[in-house]
Amino acid sequence: MQSTKSVILTVKNRNKNRKHVLKAVWKYRYLYILMLPCIINFILFRYKPIYGVIISFKDYKVKLGIMGSPWVGLDNFKAIFAGTSFSTVFWNTVILSFYKLLFGFPAPIILALLLNELKNIKYKKLVQTITYMPHFLSWVVVAGLFIQFFSPGNGPVAYIFKAMGIKPVYFFGDPKWFRFSMVLTGIWKSIGWDCIVYLAALSSIDPQLYEAAIIDGATRFQRIRYITIPSIMPIVIILLILNSGSLIEDNFEQIFNFLNDAVLSKGDVISTYVYRTGLVKMRYSYATAIDLFRNAVAFLLVFISNFIAKKVGEEGIW
Template identity: 55%
Template sequence: MHNRFLKSFGGYWKYKYLTLLFIPAAVYYFIFHYVPIYGVLIAFKDYKFSLGIMGSPWVGLEHFRDLFALGSFWQVFRNTVTISFYKLAFGFPAPILFALLLNEIRLSFFKKAVQTISYFPHFLSWVVLGGLAIQFLSPSIGPVNIIMQALGFKPIFFLGSTEWFRSVLVVTDIWKELGWGTIVYLAAITGVNPELHEAATVDGANRYHRMRFITLPAMAPVITVMLIFAVGRLVNDDFDQVFNLYNNAVMEVGDVLSTYTYRAGLVNMQYSFSTAVGLFKNIIAFALVLTANALAKKFNEYGLW
């Protein structure tokens, strides 16, 4: 054991400058991601701000029992899973397909221009993008509805319709993250040995065959890992997106766990109850990651560990 420790420490010392670069990230995650775990105790206490976490009375699983007894919570939970599933079904393949298409572009200038334009929305906040979406989808002045009226269709209040709101969330999420999501897949594509494509071309393979039998298999490890992460986010949601786009008219289909927690914790000051909601969500997410990783390892050799 002692020799193993010295061997491991020797490796860190050998690459001491790289280790120094790693330390700030480790400190950041420790302070802002591990130390706050102490606050999970609030979910099992009747938290009073004046008493502090340790001084507040212990109530055990009372908040979880109250949580599971609320019909409104299960409605919010269904909304979260449904919206996340739609994003997984339509949003996850989008950057993969986009990366494959970008890889086939031979004009370097055009390729870089498309990449830059597609990356740009990622760097804008949902406050800005939400405002743009509201204007574009406005039933009176929005370009989308103006075009629909010109084609003979009736205008639709997309952000005020329970039938369309979830679709708006999915489409705007793809719009924002499509370009950024392709970075990982393009990196995987650039790692493919060019000689494989040359040999396939000599054997008569066209672009579609090379994409299917060379490029996609080379992307399989990255796709598997990203899919595991995506499955783990099924019970998570984008608070900034939903908060800037939803309204009272679409609460029935648009209210999700993060907005529900926000109202319970910050608006109604039910800190213990909102912590219980967050802890329940994180436990489900952790279980989904474990399950997805186990299934990935069962069907292929790729996974997180």
Template identity: 50%
Template sequence: MQLVEQRKNKYCISKKIKMKLSNIMKIIIKYKFFHILAIPGIIYFILFHYVPILGLVIAFKDYSGLGGIQGIIDAPWVGLEHFKNLFTSPSFWKLLRNTLLISTYRLIWGFPAPIIFALMLNEVRNRRFKKIAQTISYMPHFLSWVIVSGLAIMLLSPSSGPLVPLFNALGVKPINFLGDKSYFRSVLVVSSIWKDLGWGTIIYLAAITGIPQEQYEVATIEGATRFQKIRYVTLPSIKFVITIMFILRVGKIINENFEQIFNMYSPVVYEVSDVFETYIYRRGILQADFSFTTAVGLFKSVVSLILVVISNKIVKLLGEEGIW
């Protein structure tokens, strides 16, 4: 009797699996053109995000950088030695402090900026002005950090920058913003917001566009002001998008913008600007210490994963939908 029951259960499970596979194949065939369009993106992630994961074994070996793949295989195993060296290094706490501070400043000031700008643009009724404002705000995103950093260095130069006459007129000594520890982080945050403001706005404007106009019409009939429409209609409707973007942004806290800092900082401000990525560049590329810097990179990735999981859990506890 038990044997018959087991066979019946196996048959039911097998039938369910076949039905699920059949449904998946129907969906793939139905949306085949969308899946074909997704193939290049899938290949990109496989080649540049999943295949390199195999190289993480370097973090547990003493790899010299010679011999390619065979050199990695033959390299002696050292276990967690590189991680111990990282956590006991005098630079570790400085790097962690700088990374968290700069990222937190960017999160506090930079995350709400595109939301506010999108809400402002949505309230503009003049289409021509709206398009011009959007175009101007998007343009900096397409400039590399090399160009943006060059512009910042020229504008903030304490000897020949356009701000020098203003300081002289006020009777104040020109400030070296990029060479002063008190101002450097602020320059990083402001320039980052200026560069990415317009591009981040696209996502929120797209979400706002999807809000049914009937909701605004009902609010108008009820006598709601523009501010009240934003508070009770627009923001609740794009809350899900804001939540998802916040979770993703929190996951990047430990990953600083290497291109920006590398092109702006100098040894004078290392104490307040040196982060994990710039440290990896100097130690890994310039000093060829590949195993140690791979361990640093793995540590960053693990912390990022933990932050995403925690932030997603907190968001769900608050009653919102998370990433999963």
């Protein structure tokens, strides 16, 4: 009522309306007080850094501050593409992300389909709970666990290799194996957790569909092929679109904890490069420019895949 009234008043009398708004604001003053801590926090810690991105168009000097530092136009971006170091980390990122998408994206879908076919509910719950476990561990811990387990000297994996007469591989210290190891540990950490969304989609399939199929004499594989998989397709497409931006993203916490000098040629990716140039070598503007470029490309990728998804007749995310 209050708001419709004020709409009418807008037309009639502006001054009166202003009074009205003030009155409404005054009426809700306690709500604004409640919001205040969060608003101040967001301005200081979320919006100020967004404003800080303009240093990618400046030559940032700590003494001069963001405002005082001179504008340099696109010089930082030119410097990125002129050097060779960026193109190495760029391709490292894209190749690693491509493998991650190729193997990591279907993994939880397959697990969800497998779990869905398990008839022993208790066993299913047990497997689910165990596969959630890595989600609750930090990458520091995961890297620690894996480095022990895959240690070429006395780890159990090396032991099996030796027993079979194969020379043990140092999975995390050999550039040839580094990408493989990152894909594997990435799947290991997230497969159980990522599978939840698909399991929810699977359990919302109407059981009548299955009953009708059984009466029609469909085998179990046919039911999976013609009912289960098509039913989860929309959610698969949506997640694929959302993940397409990750082609140029990388998991900093994962790579950073596994990275060592031996594998730098294959393992160094954009985020670790930004960390090194930005915070270690303190080339602030240069590193910020890389970040900005990366975010722009990621956004573009999501936009393009959404467009393609819509073209082929699937539902997009917007």
